[in-house]
Amino acid sequence: MEILLREGKKSDMPAVLELIKELATFEKESEAVEVSVEELQRDGFGPNPSFRVFIAEIQGKVVGMALFYERYSTWKGRSLHLEDLIVNEAYRGKGVGKALYAKVMEYAHLRNFKRVSWEVLDWNKVAIDFYRSTGAHIVDGWQVVHMNEVSLNKFVSNA
Amino acid sequence: MEILLREGKKSDMPAVLELIKELATFEKESEAVEVSVEELQRDGFGPNPSFRVFIAEIQGKVVGMALFYERYSTWKGRSLHLEDLIVNEAYRGKGVGKALYAKVMEYAHLRNFKRVSWEVLDWNKVAIDFYRSTGAHIVDGWQVVHMNEVSLNKFVSNA
Numbered sequence: 303m304e305i306l307l308r309e310g311k312k313s314d315m316p317a318v319l320e321l322i323k324e325l326a327t328f329e330k331e332s333e334a335v336e337v338s339v340e341e342l343q344r345d346g347f348g349p350n351p352s353f354r355v356f357i358a359e360i361q362g363k364v365v366g367m368a369l370f371y372e373r374y375s376t377w378k379g380r381s382l383h384l385e386d387l388i389v390n391e392a393y394r395g396k397g398v399g400k401a402l403y404a405k406v407m408e409y410a411h412l413r414n415f416k417r418v419s420w421e422v423l424d425w426n427k428v429a430i431d432f433y434r435s436t437g438a439h440i441v442d443g444w445q446v447v448h449m450n451e452v453s454l455n456k457f458v459s460n461a
Numbered sequence: 462m463e464i465l466l467r468e469g470k471k472s473d474m475p476a477v478l479e480l481i482k483e484l485a486t487f488e489k490e491s492e493a494v495e496v497s498v499e500e501l502q503r504d505g506f507g508p509n510p511s512f513r514v515f516i517a518e519i520q521g522k523v524v525g526m527a528l529f530y531e532r533y534s535t536w537k538g539r540s541l542h543l544e545d546l547i548v549n550e551a552y553r554g555k556g557v558g559k560a561l562y563a564k565v566m567e568y569a570h571l572r573n574f575k576r577v578s579w580e581v582l583d584w585n586k587v588a589i590d591f592y593r594s595t596g597a598h599i600v601d602g603w604q605v606v607h608m609n610e611v612s613l614n615k616f617v618s619n620a
C-alpha cells in the first residue's frame with residue numbers, strides 16, 4: 303500500500319480531530335479533548351496559523367497526521383515542536399508513523415530549525431526506543447507545568 | 462523600590478541575553494547558550510516575531526524578564542508557553558519574579574489562551590511550591606524529547 307504524504311487542508315480537520323480523539327483515548331484522557339473542527343479550521347488556516355499539519359493518506363483515506371508549530375529556545379534559537387504524531391490503529395506497522403516523523407525532521411532541517419522537541423509518556427518504551435534510535439534524546443530532570451483555563455481565570459481575578 | 466513592567470524592545474536584547482546566560486549558569490549549562498544578541502533581535506522583532514518578552518526595570522536598570530510565545534494544544538487550543546522567567550540575582554526577593562509571572566498570566570487571560578505551560582527543574586522545590594500555590598499543576602508521566610541540530614542533520618542525511 304502506497305503512503306501519500308501531503309500538507310493538511312482545512313477540509314482534513316474532521317479526520318484530524320478523529321485522530322486526536324483516538325490518541326487521547328489511548329492515553330486514557332478521552333474527556334480532555336475540547337477543541338472542535340471549527341476551532342482547528344480557524345486556528346490552523348488563518349493569516350497567522352497556530353500550527354501546521356502533515357497528512358498521511360492510503361488509498362484516499364487519511365490514516366495519520368503530524369501536527370507541529372514553531373517554538374523558541376533561548377539557548378538555541380528557532381525550534382520546531384511536534385505536538386502530535388498519530389496513526390490510525392488499523393494502519394499501524396506499515397511505516398506510516400516513520401514516514402511522517404521523517405517528513406517533519408526534513409521540514410525542520412530544510413528551514414534551519416535548531417532543534418525539534420516533543421513529549422512522550424514515560425511508559426511508552428516502544429516510542430522512546432524508536433526516538434533514541436533516530437538520534438533524539440530524553441531530557442532528564444525537567445517537569446512540565448500547566449496552568450489550565452479555570453486556574454488561570456481564578457489567579458487573574460485574585461491578583 | 463518601584464518595579465516597572467513593560468514590553469521588551471530590540472535594544473533590551475543585550476540585557477536579555479545576559480539574563481539568559483545567568484540562568485544557564487544557575488542550571489549548570491552555561492556552555493549551552495548559542496543564541497546571540499543579533500539573533501534575538503532578528504527573531505523577536507521581525508514581521509513575524511518568534512517570541513515576546515516583558516521586561517522588569519528598577520531605577521532604569523533591566524533586572525528581570527519573561528519570554529514567551531504561542532503554542533497549540535490539540536486538546537485545548539491556543540496556549541501560551543513561558544520559556545524563561547529570570548530575575549537578576551541581586552534583585553531577588555523583591556517581588557520582581559511574581560510581578561512578571563502575574564503579568565504573563567494576565568496577558569494570557571486577556572487574549573483567551575486556554576492554557577499557560579512551562580517547564581521546571583525537578584529539584585527546584587521553591588519554584589514548584591510557588592507554582593502550585595498559584596493554581597498551576599505539575600504534569601506527571603511526560604518526558605521531554607529533543608532532537609538537536611547535529612542529530613537532525615545526521616538523521617535527515619541518512620534518510
